[in-house]
Amino acid sequence: MANVLELQSVRKAFGSEVVLNNLSLQVPEHTATVLIGASGSGKSTLLRCINLLETIDDGQILLDGLEITDPAIKVDDVRRRLGMVFQSFNLFPHKTVLENITLAPVKVQNKSIEEARDIAKKLLSRFDLADKADQYPDRLSGGQQQRVAIIRSLAVNPRLLLLDEITSALDPVLVNEVLSIVRDLKHDGMTMVLATHEMGFATQVADEVCFLESGNILERGSAEQVLKNPSNLKTQEFLKRVHQAGRL
């Protein structure tokens, strides 16, 4: 299987604080890579670097074998091939659900408005949101907003989907309706990188789980291996704390 994404010795620092330190990662096609680790361990920064929202200090990132960290590359072209979903949904409050979803297909992919609406409506009905098409985001629950945000990033047919703690801002009851979408996407073969605190969910979708600690991947392997039988002391300690918080 070809690697969709490859990170080679990536380094990123904010001032004197090193957030990603010599980090390497391969994400083969149709697989889901789950990043776990405490807050501040570099998960979000890693995703933002892949999406070129942050510039890395060293190393390289390759998308389908092409170096996207090359300064000469067109940033917008790279982002067109990536979908990103944020912890805080970030829907556009002045646009309806349908307008949120069709904006990028129309303006970025130059699709006709009819075609974009068609795609959007199909996605909305697939995820039980057809009746919300003309609502504004503030009329929706958090779970519905996050599902719309996922659909918005899917509408441009991304090669790779980046999900940044997408359930952290939701109450426990709403978490599942969002995660079930991700399960569906995984089933469809979407290649994904996710940062999450939901260990049970990580077990269900992860092909590989990476434990991040101070900018480095300390342990990686199957969910079974990393989450059930961690070999690294820090991983064990982290999972113990998660367990105590009732999240495992």
Add this chain to the structure above:
Amino acid sequence: MSEKKTSAWSPSSRELERRALRRKLSRKQAIIAAVSSILVLGTLTIILITSPGWEVVKATFFDIQYGKEVFPTVVKGLWINLQLTFFGGLAIGIIAMGLALLRTTKSPALTPFRFLATAYVDIFRGAPLILIILLVGFGVPALRLQGISSNVIVLGTIAVVLTYSAYVAEVIRSGILSIHPSQRAAARSLGLTSGQTMRFVVLPQALRRVVPPLLNDFVSLLKDTGLVSILGVTDAVRAAQINASRTFNYTPYVVAAILFLLITIPMTRYTDRAIRQRTQAQNSEGAI
């Protein structure tokens, strides 16, 4: 989605008692308010009209007969203020938008323009409007340049537009800066260019946010158009001045003031309402 249930409900006797009591209390409060208002306002009126100077004040400021006489010329002058506000307002909107966009851009090619826009705003926001009006209205014609209008209305409008563009540009810029960076991140991550992000995501939200302060500036603009009268433009202020200095009766000023108030008071009330609605909307936006 769910239909409201319409169950057979009639208020209990306790609720009916409560309602009756509430009605009684509010009637009592209305009576107190009316009596105290009549007392206070009535006393003030009596003091005013029985005071020794009242007749002179009335004759100098509130001469109804003279007021009626000058009314047509003052209204004609006010029409100039309104035109100035309207056409000036259009020009201000366009220039201010350009300035605000230049000041918020990060494009390297536009760096000198960003610098110029900043200097422009600093100068025209900081200098008194009346100085700008004098400089443009009297200074520019003194240059005797070809192709430059010497029409005082045009020059006055230009002076007001120069100053107000700086004010309004700052209001729009503050709106742009108030949009959370996560909105930009979301738009960029969808592949929108920075220009598209500004146009489709940031600006529509920013402009909605600054409508109330812009309405405020619009009211100020209408009032400040009265300043062009110093150039000799026969606007409402100037028309009143001409009449007042002819007769030494100041009723024309009062007429002009009332005419301005008839327009500005409804506008400020509307602005206040817009601000209230805006605040409520923002509160319901939640985590966005």
